[in-house]
Amino acid sequence: MDTEQLTQQLDPVFKAQWLFRQHKWDDCIALCTELLAANPYDQAVWYLKCRALTLQAWVDDTDFEEEGMADSLLDENATATLPRPGTSLSRPMTGTAMGTPGMRPISSSGRPLSGYARPGTGSARPGTQGGIESAMQGARPGTSRPVTALGRLVRLGTASMVSEAGGPFIRVERLDLKKYAARPELAKVLFDYILYHDHNPRKALELANYATQLANFEDWWWKERLGKCYYMLGLLREAEKQFASSIRNQPMVVAYLQLAKVALRLDQPKNALDVYTKAIEAFPGDPACMLGIARVHEALNEETEAIAMHKMVLEADPANVEAMACLAAHHFYSDQPELALRFYRRMLQMGVSTPELWNNLGLCCFYASQYDMALSCLDRALSMASDDAMADVWYNIGQVAIGIGDLGLAYQAFKISISVDANHAESYSNLGVLELRKGNIDAARSNFRVVQGMASHLFEPFFNGALLAYKLGDFQEAFELATKALQLCEGHHDSLELLKQLKTHFAML
Incomplete structure (x- = not known):
């Protein structure tokens, strides 16, 4: 049978x-x-x-999520308008802690890319470079609700209700929540349904309040859920109290993670590190807490501490993809592509197969002088890539073409990258250099100016524009652009040399 x-x-x-x-x-x-x-x-x-x-409909809400435009503009939880470097996510450590921007690509907030896409790492916080501007660019004008975290959840909740035939499974407005709170087993299931399926934190908060009172304020689970409701409603101080009270009743990893997330939302990374450290003392070897410490160190541009913690994560959990990806990116940008290749191959053996992984494999093979494998890996990435990753793959194909001396292929690859993503700043910058090699001075200057307005966090287009202006005799423009390049990348040797020549020329006038 x-x-x-x-x-x-x-x-x-x-x-x-x-x-x-x-x-x-x-x-x-x-x-x-x-x-x-x-x-x-x-x-x-x-x-x-x-x-x-x-x-x-379950979503892991222990990760630090993206902040919408309204969250950035209407945040009233700032503790300091001008914090000291290293004590706030808006002012990370500077200098050569994470390598020079010319060696490692950076995000619009000025932080080097970690090698692993996580919520909250792609956008700048208020006060960082491009924070409000990027939030405004990403907004959708004309929508009836501000782009906030709760706004997205509300739209997700309505969509999930409409998808069911005959209306929603449970009409929460008609329930007697006090009656359900007296039955803990049903109350917990109903609470999770209201919070994660219906995305209605107000009703969930009402149910949690009744259940907490009936439990004589001694049930850690209900206090942790109360903290989640307060967090989703933007009441961060109340959420912090509930998570701390939950930990006092019963230390749990999830409560520590939620408390650290509140500290990060309040822009208190040092407090978050203290919370993660206490969690590791209570739960030695927990990968989630160690990953949290590594993420905070990365956000503060403290690479040495972040790399050490990622290695500890791999000792505790050898199959952790995030730690592998971050270590691989570190070794790649430290001129060790062979070591990075070993991490990426390990991820491939574990069953991870994404266009980003094949793209990174191709680059590692190319810089490790395995040219036959590089092109096949990039071709595989191209066949799997969606519109989000297609531009990056073509950009890297252009980089490989430059490395092997095929400038025609590089020119076409950068053109295709721009056609896929009209805001791909790196492709515009490299295309400007290739146009200059062809003698198309006007086209090169136009590309550099496009990048300067599009990605003001990159120093290369400012230096390239300054060098071109210097050769054309426009010394004033060259001085302004070289100064801007030095502001973005302190200690850039070529910019310093160009400024020195310009100052010598001005002194002779």
Whole structure:
């Protein structure tokens, strides 16, 4: 008798439980819906469907999420308008802690890219370079609701409700939450459904308040959930108190992670490091807490501490993809492409297959002098790439073409990169250099000016524009652009030399 015949003879409730354990949420929900249509008062099936719907929409909320435009503009939780360097995410450590910008690409906030895309690392915080401007550019004018974290959750919640035939599974507005709070098992399931499926933190907060009172304020789980509700509503100080109280009742990793996230949202990275350190003391070797420490050090441009912590993460969890990717990026930009290649190959053996990984493999192979493998890896990345990654892959193909001396291929690759992503600043900058080699001075200057307005955090277009202006005899423009390049990259030798020549020329006038 095959598996299909066996499953057909199973009890329907047991079959729904089996589907639930197999993480087949859609099939489990459909079967539970049929059973509830026959018997609407079956609490076991109601419980199972509620859990399946919740896990289907579950999101790991321990990570630091992206801040929307309204979060940036209306944030009233700032502790200092001009914090000291290293004590705030808006003023990370400067200098050569993370290498020179010419060696390692940086984000619009001025921080070197870590090698792993995480929420909160791609956009600048208020006060950082390009923070408000980038938020305004990313906004969608005309929408009825500000782009906030809760605004996105509200839209997700309405979409999930409409997708169900016959309306929502639970009409929370009609429930007597006090009655459910008296039954802890059902209350916890209902709370997670309201928070993660319906995305209604106000109703979830009401239920958590009733349940906490009935538990005599001694249940760590309800206090941790209260903190989540306060955090989603923007009441960060209240959330901080609830998470701290939850830890006092019962130390748990998730409560420590949530408390550290609140500290980061309040722009207090040192407090977040203290929270992660206490968590590691209570739970030695926990990878999530060690990763949190590494992320904070990266945000503060403290590379030595971040790399040491990533190595500790791999000792505790040898299959951690984030630590591998960050260590691989570190070795690649430290002129050790062979070591980076070993990390990327390990990720490939673990089953990670993304266009970004194949792209990085191609670059590592190229700089490790494995030219035959480099082109095949980049071709694989190109076949898998979506519109988001396509421009970067073509840009790297152009870089490889420059390395092998095929400037025609490089020119075409940068052109294609710009056609895919009209805001790809690096491709414009390199295209300007190639246009200059062809003798197209006007086109080169136009490309440099486009990049200077598009990506003001890159110093290369300012230096290239200054050098071109110097050769054309426009010394005033050359002086201004070289000064700007030095502001973005302190100690850049070529910019210093150009400024020295310009000052000598001005002194002779």
